[in-house]
Every structure is written in structure tokens, then in C-alpha cells.
Amino acid sequence: MISFVIGALVTVFTFYIALIYASVTIGLLGFAEAILLVLAFLFLLWYRRKIEADIQIPIAVAEPGEKVRLTLAVKNHSRISCMKIKYRITCENAFIGKSERAWQKGAPVYHGKNEYQQVIYPEYAGNYEFGLKKIKIYDLTGIFCITKKVGRSCNVMIFPELISVGVHVSEHTRNFFGEADVYDDFHPGDDPSEIFGVREFRAGDKMQSIHWKLSAKSDDLLVRENSQPKACPLVFLLEPPHMKKKWKKKKAKIKNEEKFLTVMAGVVFSLMDAACPHYVAWYSVSRKDVVRIRIDDEESFYMFLCYYLADGYVTAPQPLPTMYKEKYKRENLLYTMYLDASMHLILNDKEIVSLDEKDWKEKMETMELML
Structure with missing residues (x-):
């Protein structure tokens, strides 16, 4: 619309010059400009539709x-x-x-x-x-x-760059038993809240495990097998870098956040690749609360990345470990890993490595997590 305002001003100025100099030619030029202005406006109104x-x-x-x-x-x-x-x-x-x-x-x-x-x-x-x-x-x-x-x-x-980290998972960690909403699809367990399957009675089976209703409908005794929960032995807490006054240039701030994403993605992917199921928790912008996602395979890993990157960047109102413990009070885990705002990777309150220096990529490539 600014072009029409300018065109209208030019047309008025043309008529003004025509009146001053009593010029018929300039006056005709003004009429031509006015007609062009009106026709262009009507045409564009129609054309826009x-x-x-x-x-x-x-x-x-x-x-x-x-x-x-x-x-x-x-x-x-x-x-x-x-x-x-x-x-x-x-x-x-x-x-x-x-x-x-x-x-x-x-x-x-x-x-x-x-x-x-x-x-x-x-x-x-x-x-x-x-x-x-x-x-x-x-x-x-x-x-x-x-x-x-x-x-x-x-x-x-x-997606951020993936830098592999050495992860060694012990049998104690791999066979960690705890509460979970996910169950093993291939092996039975001891959780009576979920049925793994039904099979024929074998020597050594307990009488309490017999499914009497199904056994009554068949000629053989059938036994109910309980499920094995796939518990997570580790939670990975993410707290992005705080805004600092010394970051005079916005590009320096962005590079620091990019480093945080690269470290986070590399550690989570390496844990998943080592077949170590774990939670990733952070303070959510949209929910204004601590949220977490379980990582078991590549599908859940990339789903987490999509959700986390879309959630936005914010600093938790309180220290993230404190908020997580308050929300999940009854949870028993073997390990709590924490990537803090200063790019320090902490495992069970012990600092593993500091990644706030220029050689942080080399440190990541040589780092090993013993779980």
C-alpha cells in the first residue's frame, strides 16, 4: 500500500505543478497518473484473490x-x-x-x-x-x-553432531531390577502385575502360578508366567548453559548452546548404543515442569531429540537434580548423570570430565563411562 500512497502524492504534486504553470500537458499527465493509479489498485484487488x-x-x-x-x-x-x-x-x-x-x-x-x-x-x-x-x-x-x-x-x-563416547555396562547394571512401565518381550520375570504368557505345567512350577480357568477348559494344567520389567538404571539430567553477561556477541552464546547439544546427543546415543536403557530429564518450557523420556533404541532416541529441540531453551527455576528428586521421590536408580550449565559431566555427585574448554571434542572422544 505504500506504493499507492507514494503514487497518490506524485499525482497530487503533478496537478500542483500544472496549476502553477497553467500547463495543460502536465495536467493531462496528472490525469493519466490518476487513472493508472485507480486501475492498478482495482486490478491488484482482483488479482490478489x-x-x-x-x-x-x-x-x-x-x-x-x-x-x-x-x-x-x-x-x-x-x-x-x-x-x-x-x-x-x-x-x-x-x-x-x-x-x-x-x-x-x-x-x-x-x-x-x-x-x-x-x-x-x-x-x-x-x-x-x-x-x-x-x-x-x-x-x-x-x-x-x-x-x-x-x-x-x-x-x-x-540434529546435532553425534560424537561417540566409550560406555562399559556391567552385568549388575544390565540386569538391574526395578519398577518400570516397559516389559521384556522375550524373557519372563517375577512381576505379577503383567502376564508374560501361558504355557504347560512343568516339574518345579508353583501351584500358585497355575491358571485354573484356562486349565479347566483344556486337558492339561496351564501355568501363568509373569513379566520381566525393563527398568532403567540411569537418569541423565540436562541443564542448558545460563545466559552470561560476558556473552556480548550473540554468536558466542549460540556456539555454547551448540556445544551443549552435541555433548548431550553424543552421551545419550552412546548409552543407547551400549544397550543401556535410561531416562533423559530436563525442565520443559511448555509444561513448566521436569519431564523425562525413556531411551531404549534409535527410534526413542530420535523422538527424544525432536521433542527436546522443539521444546525450546530455558533455565530451571531451581537446581535440576533437586527438582527431579522431588518429583520422583520413590525412584531407586543406580546412577544419576548430570550435565550442568557449566558443561561439567557429573556421575553420582562425582565429576567425570569438564567440557568447557576448547578441546572438549577430544575429551569426549577419549572419555569412558563405567556403569
Whole structure:
């Protein structure tokens, strides 16, 4: 609409000059400008209803520095081509709080469906939300334009770099017995709250384990087998770095958060790869409380990453270990691992390694966790 305001001011100025100099020619020029202004405005009002726009990302998962293609899809329902159009694109990383916005010039829009590719290279890990907020549609002269709100968005998840950590799991840890909501699918156990299966009676079976109702319907005695809970021996607490006054440049803050994500992802993945089921807990932005996710396999690992990166970046109002103990008072675990805001990795109140220096990657690669 600013272009029409400028056009109206130019038209008024033209008529003003025509009156001062009593020029018929300049006056006719002013009338031509006024007619062009009105026709352009009416045309764009009609044309705006014929244009639909959307933003899409074919691949929703990538790594830092990897090429990501944004697809701008524009559908023109009219027979008249739009030779000039601009897109208002926004980009926001929920975890690190980084956001950018810019006007992107697009190619001509012809009749039917038009798709245009925009290649980007996300530098940092996180959940990126790309939004197409509005578009500017220009008339045939390319001078006047009108804005149309779109309000479309899409997401791409940029996973952090995975650095393997040495993890050695003892038999005591591997056979840890405790309460759990997940049960072993292959081995029976001693938890009577969940039935593993039913089988024929064998010598040595207890009379209490006989399923009398099913046995009455068959010719043989049938025994009920209890399930084996798959308890987690370890919880990994995550407390992201605090905002520091000495971080004068925002890029330094982002790099510190990127390091935190890399360390966190490497430790969690290595525990999962060593077949050590565990919980990962943190203070959630959306729930305003401590939440946790159980990690058993790659599927649960990547589900955790998606949830954590989308949740955002916040500091807990109290020390995270204290909040976790208050919420899960009756829980008995073998290990409590804690990655604090100063990038110190702590296991059962003993510091394993400090990763706040420049050689933190080398320390991670040589580090070993004895569980």
C-alpha cells in the first residue's frame, strides 16, 4: 500500500505543478497518473484473490551445514501472469532463540501451479520453523504492489553432531531390577502385575502360578508366567548453559548452546548404543515442569531429540537434580548423570570430565563411562 500512497502524492504534486504553470500537458499527465493509479489498485484487488501461496520442505530432517531445499509453491488461478512477486520469509530456531526475516524476490508466476526452490544451509542444530507470512503482488508495470497475508509454515529438524563416547555396562547394571512401565518381550520375570504368557505345567512350577480357568477348559494344567520389567538404571539430567553477561556477541552464546547439544546427543546415543536403557530429564518450557523420556533404541532416541529441540531453551527455576528428586521421590536408580550449565559431566555427585574448554571434542572422544 505504500506504493499507492507514494503514487497518490506524485499525482497530487503533478496537478500542483500544472496549476502553477497553467500547463495543460502536465495536467493531462496528472490525469493519466490518476487513472493508472485507480486501475492498478482495482486490478491488484482482483488479482490478489487469484493467487495462493505455500511453503514446503520435502525433507524434514538434516544435519548442520547440510543443504535444505525450501519449496515456494504459488498457484495462479487467473490467465494473467504475475511478472514480479516478493515473499516475506521468516526463520526461527526455537531452541537457541535465533530468528531472521527477509523479503525474497521470486520468479514470474504463470497460470497454474508454480514451484520455486530456495536452498539454505542451517549452521546450527535445532528445530527450524520457516514461515511464509505474506507476499507482495505487483501489477503489470511493476510499480504498484499490494500485500496478501499467507500465514503458512513448515519445520525442519537439524540434529546435532553425534560424537561417540566409550560406555562399559556391567552385568549388575544390565540386569538391574526395578519398577518400570516397559516389559521384556522375550524373557519372563517375577512381576505379577503383567502376564508374560501361558504355557504347560512343568516339574518345579508353583501351584500358585497355575491358571485354573484356562486349565479347566483344556486337558492339561496351564501355568501363568509373569513379566520381566525393563527398568532403567540411569537418569541423565540436562541443564542448558545460563545466559552470561560476558556473552556480548550473540554468536558466542549460540556456539555454547551448540556445544551443549552435541555433548548431550553424543552421551545419550552412546548409552543407547551400549544397550543401556535410561531416562533423559530436563525442565520443559511448555509444561513448566521436569519431564523425562525413556531411551531404549534409535527410534526413542530420535523422538527424544525432536521433542527436546522443539521444546525450546530455558533455565530451571531451581537446581535440576533437586527438582527431579522431588518429583520422583520413590525412584531407586543406580546412577544419576548430570550435565550442568557449566558443561561439567557429573556421575553420582562425582565429576567425570569438564567440557568447557576448547578441546572438549577430544575429551569426549577419549572419555569412558563405567556403569
